[in-house]
Amino acid sequence: MAALRYLSECRRPENGTRSLCLAIEEPELFQHPAQTRVFAEVLRSLVASADDQTQVMYATHSPVFIDPSDYQQVRRLYRVSGGEHPEVRLRALTETELRQSLEDHVSEKSIARRGTTRYVKELAEALFADAAVLVEGATDESILLAFAERQGFSLGAQGICVVNAEGKDNLILCHAILTGFGVRCHLVFDADSGPRKTADADTEKKTEALRASIVKTAKILSYLGAPAEANPATASEETHTVFEDDLDTYLEVHWPAWNARRLELIAQGEGYVDNKHGPTYAEAARTANGEPKLLHALMENVRAMPGRPAPHA
Template sequence: MLHRGFFAHAAVLGEGTTDGALLEGCAERNGVNLGAEGITFVDVTGRDNLLLSHAIRSAMGVPRHVIFDGDAGLEERKRGSVRHLDGENRRDKEAAFEQQARKISGSNADLLGYLGESRSPWPATGSASMYTVCEDNLDTSLGEAWPSWGERKQQLIDAGEGVSDKNAATYREVARTADGIRRACFRRCWRTSGGWFADTWAHPASGPVAGAQGALHWLRCAE
């Protein structure tokens, strides 16, 4: 089980619980217990808390990796939700959506700049030593990179074993049991050693390797 706390070999910081559930499910499908290996997932309850949470753990010397959503498609989705409205009401809501998008783009740039990366307001999906980002959001990335994700989630919902909203237990079970993740963004090897995370594609023959100062976690899956 993933723990939430300060004291660990390494911390993965995410905006919400579903990020950690996804990682835990991917690890469990290959017999890796992240908590037992010293990897703590920390739900910081929102993007605005990521930078401060990272800074605190940095000051404590805790190896850390940030997972966040770029939310590139959020404004368009919200605009679509009010297209049935007329006149001033619609314009007011669209103005609020535009303001929110500007805030998000600034937050993205600030976080990436703090992490020593280029200050991109709308980063593409990718992973670097200090962070992993989804261009839009986690669900969009999973839907594009892991086609069987949605199918397995719906199977669990239909069977009464899952729920349709962003539920950590459902995400964990889908990640643990869905068919192959050949192209999934989170099919990574994250190594915690000397205070940094390195991501690389995992080979299906690999397994977890623990070291004195960290752990090598192969979040691998069937081809």
Template sequence: MGQFGSKPARGGDALRIESVGIVNFRCLDNVEVAFSDITTFIGPNGAGKSSVLRALDWFFNGGKLDERDVWSGHDGPPRIRVRVTFTDLTEQDREALGPRYAPPTASTFTAWRTWESGEDKMSGSALAFPPFEAIRSATSAATKKTAYNALRDEQQDLDLPKWTSASNVDGAMEDWERDHPDRLSDAESGGTHLFGFNGQNKLSGLFDFVLVTADLRAGEESSDVRGTIIGRILERTIDRGEVDAEFAKLADEIAEKQAAINAEHLTGQLADLAKKLSAEVESFTRGRSVNLQPVEPELKPQLTKIKVSIQDHLTETDVERQGHGFQRALLISSLKLLADHGTQDGSNSVICLAIEEPELFQHPTQARAFSTVLRDLASHPENNLQVTYATHSPYFVDARYFDQVRRVQRATDGDDAHAKVRIRHATLESVEARLQGYVKDTVVVARWHLVCNSHLAEAFFANAVVLVEGDSDKAIFDGVAARTTHFAIDGISIAAAQGKGHLYIPHAILSELEIPLVVFDNDSGCEGRMQADGKEAAKILDTERNLKKGNRDLLRYLGVTEEDYPEGPVAPHVVAIPDTLESVLTTHWPAWDLERQRIVASGQGVDGKNYPTYSLAAQTCPQTPTGVLLDVIAAARNLI
């Protein structure tokens, strides 16, 4: 992954999510998602971005599900299934998971969580003896014993020991598998075996998934309670053992002192009163008496509790009284600290930080800074932090790392069909394959910052993208579109590639995410302009030959019939401008330049190639544009 600005893949630094499969969870019918150090989910509201994060939260942290959480178009019994495949296993991971799930030869580990008709089950990929799996998946010790004894009777050559207890039989089966590796095969091992009858998760201490929801309350996560963010930090960083032991000792001393006080001041009085009550009761019934004793209160030692407050200049406030932006910043800072201490305490555990809409309540400059901090955190292996978020903000998308973007879309085949979610992903390999024979690898790397940083991040969020050569083209088409409806209302974005030769790379990326419209100049009038400038015939011929070749190469790459000088809509996704856009404006829309001059003279615009001035003139020009200018607008809207 050295190209396009991406960093090399890690090799065995810490456990990482490699891929996720989700079936029948809320709006997700059946999706597969590859994960990176940073995984960015984009897409319109309701597309399913947050559902991916919440499916992972259920996989790792559990929670109650019901039939309302099942995808509406499912067949058969209600069933939800989430698969997570991990990579970069360390020796600590292998030791914790055990040789069945993480043998020395395995580079990945896969686990499933399945909810079916109210039952929740965990399972993992393992090397196992298939007949043992039916025994391991038994839901009670009694059914397990029956299945084990049946196998023992049917296959006496296995030489299995007699049943004594469930735990002993588990050990016996593992010993047998260890001694007979040639008879094992890949299997999905039952949940009680993977996570224990007492619910001990084998991933506990190896991998933490923390979801910061859009409505998460920082005040709740800042309380010293088990499972909260602050609670996890305190658990990892503060040793309260001696303090709690002293509190327990103090509770015992108080109990002894209280017993002595009761004996000194109450015991005698209560004994006298009990004797009198017993005498009164004896007049009604025989053989019974009344005892009165002081109740010794059970003094449970109180564990140490930590309070979090914020010093705001001269005022100390609760977390809840701070602004929402600060509250989310506090949560993220706390998680960073949690990740840092996960490394310092030697546990080597990894945190996957998942955030819904990280841009919420953030000032634009803070959002940019927040994005940079998250990227820096996830980019350093020693932080043991994997980051994923669902966002609507281009601040959290870096076009250099396009392969970390997952575009989530929801569509249906008709009004009578259930909507399905699809997730598009532009991989490095797929983009390189598209560019093979058109762009050299070395050129790709050299051009990377120039091509992708300008408008591509915003284009990732659009329903359709118009890819043009330069900023002037973008300004003109933005203005022409606004004469009827702004492109932004249609969800259309225009991205400028800064030259015809630079169209290839952004087109390859956008094509993997969504088919873009390419608009370019055919430069057919270049020969005449060079002759008018007195250029040498040989130079004119050479330039003309290169222009024709460039046009043909681009058309061939776009899958369109090759021509020297294509014109107009040559395909639904390709429009060629006759000569240049400037010459089209001069010849077919001269009123545009008059409007531009009026805007400059009035002080509303700036002379020269100025984007806002060009766009405003195209929008307010009293003469209506015609020809290829409208062809581009129509082609763009046809994409959606």
């Protein structure tokens, strides 16, 4: 790394400017995990200044070296089968293309800010997947992974990545970035407008939050090309799964054994706690009796994604 820094600081005598193109094949090889992150930061720092004429290119299988907020710098290579010979294609995404795909759905200010995508940790990993399931939060992710394990299959082994988008507001932007790179996506989100949420809106603040959530839900459905309903019913479709209240409420009502098992785990202690807690939710989904039909439908739609054509560029 010291040598790389030195090379980037060298100047050509004839004009005094830096001129270096550094190409690295799989920079993650033989690296300790913590050192890998440091190495990725060093490589980015070499080109951090706009005045520097230093270019760094690398081919990698590690999400550590991918910064989703700088998606314009990413080139995704993927193999296409089915012909006489395997074919490798390249996908890239410009800001202009992203803006066009998000027109009337996400503000230009939100697209330009890009800060949220930097902190969606699994977004970089999803660029290596065939398909991605985008969920609102960590407990949703835990439940889906545990339910898949309960069925005896691994989503990762089938090329499917579950991405915690860190909130409902980030779902559309994350979806647009991934589909722009040819990754098939399925959205899982709460409508937050069902009977329980409506009954709980007993203050002005809660009522305003309910209205805002209804608008967000309609935007997501419109973006997906589905009817922009204000109060959609719980359903799993090819492109998305929506819960009229939220996933927690659905499980409590339609999988009471899950809630009973969750409470049992909390009573036992041993690291399982009350409220929204990923490990507790996951263990309940993994070990409770019975299974809700909707989660089976969700898994069927998700597992069918790798066989579908990649999104158009």
